[in-house]
Amino acid sequence: MTTTTPSRLLASLLLALASLLAPAYAASEAEVRLIYDTVRSKFPDFKVYCTISEAERRQAAVQVTMELASSRKLTDPYGAGPLAGAMLRRACGIDGPGIDPAKMRWLVSAKPLSFDPERGTLGTFTRVQSLANKVYAPEGNGPFPAVVISQTKGVSEHLRVHAKALIESGFAVLVVDTFGPRGYKTGVSEPLPAEFARDAYDALAHLLSLPYIDSKRIFQTGYSYGGMAAALLASPEGAQEFKSAARFRATVANYGSCTIATPYAGGQAQATYMPMLSADSDRPILLLMAELDIETPPATCFPLLDQMKADGKDVHWHIYPGTTHGWDKAENNGFVYRTNSGQTMTYRYDAGITKDATERMIAFFNRYR
Numbered sequence: 001m002t003t004t005t006p007s008r009l010l011a012s013l014l015l016a017l018a019s020l021l022a023p024a025y026a027a028s029e030a031e032v033r034l035i036y037d038t039v040r041s042k043f044p045d046f047k048v049y050c051t052i053s054e055a056e057r058r059q060a061a062v063q064v065t066m067e068l069a070s071s072r073k074l075t076d077p078y079g080a081g082p083l084a085g086a087m088l089r090r091a092c093g094i095d096g097p098g099i100d101p102a103k104m105r106w107l108v109s110a111k112p113l114s115f116d117p118e119r120g121t122l123g124t125f126t127r128v129q130s131l132a133n134k135v136y137a138p139e140g141n142g143p144f145p146a147v148v149i150s151q152t153k154g155v156s157e158h159l160r161v162h163a164k165a166l167i168e169s170g171f172a173v174l175v176v177d178t179f180g181p182r183g184y185k186t187g188v189s190e191p192l193p194a195e196f197a198r199d200a201y202d203a204l205a206h207l208l209s210l211p212y213i214d215s216k217r218i219f220q221t222g223y224s225y226g227g228m229a230a231a232l233l234a235s236p237e238g239a240q241e242f243k244s245a246a247r248f249r250a251t252v253a254n255y256g257s258c259t260i261a262t263p264y265a266g267g268q269a270q271a272t273y274m275p276m277l278s279a280d281s282d283r284p285i286l287l288l289m290a291e292l293d294i295e296t297p298p299a300t301c302f303p304l305l306d307q308m309k310a311d312g313k314d315v316h317w318h319i320y321p322g323t324t325h326g327w328d329k330a331e332n333n334g335f336v337y338r339t340n341s342g343q344t345m346t347y348r349y350d351a352g353i354t355k356d357a358t359e360r361m362i363a364f365f366n367r368y369r
Helices: 008-019 029-041 046-051 054-070 077-092 101-106 157-168 193-208 225-233 236-241 304-310 351-367
Strands: 116-120 134-136 144-150 172-176 213-223 251-254 259-263 270-275 285-290 315-320 336-338 344-346
Touching (some): 029 077, 046 077, 054 077, 101 236, 101 270, 144 225, 157 172, 157 213, 157 351, 172 193, 213 225, 225 251, 225 285, 251 351, 285 351, 304 315
Parallel strands (some): 116 134, 144 172, 144 213, 213 251, 285 315
Antiparallel strands (some): 134 172, 336 344
């Protein structure tokens, strides 16, 4: 399989856009204060907050931060969150460093998932919700190569399509639902990006316990949030953070992001950066991106991808011209996504691109089988 790069014109446009994404502003004092006050409101007796463990304090602050971000009350959660945490520690009289900004991308707050131990068979009448956190495999004893599928914002119909294609190509699949079991709701409370990566590692551990899975041929693919997880999983740092001795053989990111940066209202420059893909990546990764995507714009991947390729990293990418985020989600066709700065994008389902992206994914995995 050869690497497909964007046309010269498209590449130059993306690089020009990337140059506009330089961080320029610190998190606003009002947003830091909002997080601080909201955490304090959850602990009427503030001494209780101060006496719980550091991990529990961090979880409380992270949950509040993500709830406020999900309801669009924050424009820079990744900048404001750590500053609010530092303010809370000072109010408690606690000395010492808070969250290392370099470790921000690995923050998690939810309890680990559990996985169904029974092996499933994907049939015509298998309910899409039944796919969640359960292994489905081809007929036979195996051992089968396997793919962990990390979802977007809940298990929906498009994941059944991808699972079916992978099973027909000889892979076992485990569709991970990060949202449902924890009660996350889109636009109300959403998980941190690292939750998807941590869940993928837990899914990997589950697959390694199964006799019909080939332990040396386990891959991961993800969509949107799950695509960000694919980028995180390419770095060895995540395995260290989540104490996983095992790694994925390779990953594929579908309309994910190489960097998270939240724009301030009014279209001002970007705020705090949080990398998803990093130069220390040492696992093969394929990034499939959409030219018109403003939710996870391809520009966040440049010039990093070019630099990584020049350094000999096993990175590959393809940008679909004239395509939007969620190209494979027929159930979301026509959905209008709006940024905090007022930009809009209408999801457009594209059967041809969906087929091509699935074929590229399977070919990529077969390359490392």
